[in-house]
Amino acid sequence: MSTKSTAVMMQLATADGDSKQQMVVFANKAVYRRSLTEGTRTRWRYASVGDLPTWVEGYVNLTKAAPTPMSISHGATLMEVTEDEATEAEGGAFPRNVGLRYSRVIDAMDADPTSNVPTPDVKQYVQDWIDAHSRDDNAWIDTHVHSAGTAVVKPAAPEPEPEPEPEVSVATTTGGWTYPETKGGYITRPNGTKYKVRKIDGTPDVQVIREARPDREHVFLFGEPGTGKTALVDSAFGDDLVTMLGTEDTEVADFIGGYTVRGGGSYGWTDGALTEAMERKVPLFIDEIGVIAPKVLTTVFSVMDGRDEIRITANPDRGIVTAGHGFMVLAATNPHAPGVRLSEALLSRFAIHLEVGSDYSVCREMGVPDVLVTAAENLDKRRSTGEIGWAPQMRELLRAKAQWTKRGDTFAIRNLISGAPEDDREVVAEVMARTTGKKLTGLVL
Secondary structure (H helix, E strand, O other), rough: OOOOOEEEEEEEOOOOOOOOEEEEEEOOOOOOEEEEOOOOOOOOOOEEOOOHHHHHHHHHHHOOOOOOOEEEEEEEEEEEEEHHHHHHHHHHOOOOHHHHHHHHHHHHHOOOOOOOOOOOHHHHHHHHHHHHHOOOHHHHHOOOOOOHHHHHHHOOOOOOOOOOOOOOOEEEEOOOOOOOOOOOEEEEEEOOOOEEOOOEEOEEHHHHHHHOOOOOEEEEEEEEOOOOOHHHHHHHHHHHHOOEEEEOOOOOOHHHHEEEEHHHEEEEEEEEEEHHHHHOOOOEEEEHHHOOHHHHHHHHHHOOOOOOOEEOOOOOOOOOOEEOOOEEEEEEEEEOOOOOOOOHHHHHHEEEEEEOOOOOOHHHHOOOOOOHHHHHHHHHHHOOOOOOOOOOOHHHHHHHHHHHHHHHHHHHHHHHHHHHHHHHHHHHHHHHHHHHOOOOOOOOO
């Protein structure tokens, strides 16, 4: 790995926790930031900061400032970027895939209490990183890159394998594309975690959506948060995919492309996610599609209804872009989340509509304590009848498994209770007490 292909990520939070700033710092001291307030995200913005350690020290000092003191909520962690992405950053453009990789690191650090969060001394950590770059110390960098922030698939750490299943040969399908291999019923995702392959009418779920690709049958996935929609797409296509995360701020330019600031204050054209996927002849995955404004989503209509091309009017030199063989659109959302808008015009263009739920038997197979799974099954039945609005899904249960191992059963149970929406917390605590024999409340300081 080249010492040039790393960046430092960090997250800062106000004392009350309502506002956060996320930051990515590249080796050339280019810094990008975005703000999160009450669940909304701004776009990544370039920030010129001068001497990097001084800037970091200044942010640490903000913990003592008023009226909105900040603290480093995730320390500082190295993530890996590709040479091409580093070049984009040096030119003044924030690479889209770096943002997605950053989000995965944050998710992994939240979900896995054993994740390698480095020293809280942010200033010293960043200085160590700069020093490692100056002396080409790849050994230091390799041991500090967070596993969820790698730009390439790295071998996962050995772990006990479940009882082997008959091998399912899905390495290649019609069309000649090579896909991640299924071993013992599991696929290793690009972030290094394992995905348990499930069946749809006897056919592996990854195979179902792979077989939709040759005929460009667009796929729509819907279900509660944490059920594995994104994991399914990652596992099916690996790195042979362009992913974009939908927000309320998503614009047409995020799909098509636009002019961005380059080094020296100049402007240059950067393709959007849709344009990139069409030209690379790979699937486009639109995660959280339901929160994108319907008028923005009309951008993808022409390539979903057989016309297979877009005209880039914002850049006449770019002209017409045609979708190559292998392009398709996949999308995922929670249809019950606040603010989700799904038009009939959009939904009618998907050939396959697949509801993704939590398979609690898979949770047991992956080592989640049985009492937690039993409680989750009970709560999910109540959720399906409308009695409550939330139940632990696979993501929460796998997180609870890790916490059970590291911090004990009481902590894991109390944290599950705390994670429930306030209106449902009392019912969750009552079901947990009946199932586990422990009458507990959520985590409280």
